[in-house]
Amino acid sequence: MITIGLTGWSDHDSLQLDAKHKLADYAAHFPLVEVDTSFYAIPSPRTTANWATGTPDAFRFVVKAFQAMTRHKEWNEYFDSENEMYQKYMEAIAPISESGKLKAILFQFPPYFQCNQENVSYLKHLKKQMGSLPVAIEFRNASWFSEANKEKTLALLQELGFIHTIVDEPQVGVRSVPIVLRATNPELTLVRMHGRNQYGWMKANSPEWREIRTLYRYNVEEIKEWANYLNHLQKETKEIVVIFNNNSGGDAADNAKHLQEQLAIEYTGLAPMQMDLFSE
Numbered sequence: 001m002i003t004i005g006l007t008g009w010s011d012h013d014s015l016q017l018d019a020k021h022k023l024a025d026y027a028a029h030f031p032l033v034e035v036d037t038s039f040y041a042i043p044s045p046r047t048t049a050n051w052a053t054g055t056p057d058a059f060r061f062v063v064k065a066f067q068a069m070t071r072h073k074e075w076n077e078y079f080d081s082e083n084e085m086y087q088k089y090m091e092a093i094a095p096i097s098e099s100g101k102l103k104a105i106l107f108q109f110p111p112y113f114q115c116n117q118e119n120v121s122y123l124k125h126l127k128k129q130m131g132s133l134p135v136a137i138e139f140r141n142a143s144w145f146s147e148a149n150k151e152k153t154l155a156l157l158q159e160l161g162f163i164h165t166i167v168d169e170p171q172v173g174v175r176s177v178p179i180v181l182r183a184t185n186p187e188l189t190l191v192r193m194h195g196r197n198q199y200g201w202m203k204a205n206s207p208e209w210r211e212i213r214t215l216y217r218y219n220v221e222e223i224k225e226w227a228n229y230l231n232h233l234q235k236e237t238k239e240i241v242v243i244f245n246n247n248s249g250g251d252a253a254d255n256a257k258h259l260q261e262q263l264a265i266e267y268t269g270l271a272p273m274q275m276d277l278f279s280e
Helices: 022-025 045-054 082-100 117-130 150-160 220-233 252-262
Strands: 002-007 032-035 060-064 103-107 135-138 163-168 186-191 239-244
Touching: 002 252, 032 239, 045 082, 060 082, 060 135, 103 163, 103 186, 117 135, 117 150, 135 186, 150 163, 186 220, 220 239, 220 252, 239 252
Parallel strands: 002 032, 002 239, 032 060, 060 103, 103 135, 135 163, 163 186, 186 239
Antiparallel strands: none
């Protein structure tokens, strides 16, 4: 099973989503979405409950972990204790989880989260905090997949029951990771497509980073390449979730539909399409 979706449901002009019903309209195109806003602020349970009730029964969410949970920030900038932070996050995702619509919680670690004893210990601490919830781990530091560490990294993720997040991203030395086509959880593997714009990827601290960081459109051969990769990965895991994040130029939706066509996938249980003004 291969499930394809996008990061967010707002900035996809080619889908022509209704301004007042973007999530519902989005759910007519794709069966899954990655929630990016939860990285910047933990949403209220009321908000997440609306997401859950406003989508079809078969719709699923990948929800990003809050930025202090991934050590982009310090928890004491926002909460009185680390436990309070995790408690607030658990309360936020409860409506999605209880509805059966939570596919995974994505912990996207920063480029400076390198492979060392402190950070290995943090991953083990993370397992205790998250319990049995489905957790996907995305690294952005090449040290985790160095020749010396690669097998140990994969074994650690497997031991902790974490979902390996495979990435397609620009190769810019230590601040990115290669494509590692290995599953660590027999139930699920994540794939995130960031594009291959090396110049934009290196401008992470630039005021224009949102406009250029993921400015990339996958071509026909690259989509075929990934279709082959996914067919190989299916031997290791029951389900693969593919999320296109290359939307600085609005290319994610088109590339996602191209991959869906390449794999000859048809999804059922989508929301009904909005009728066009001139439709019969």
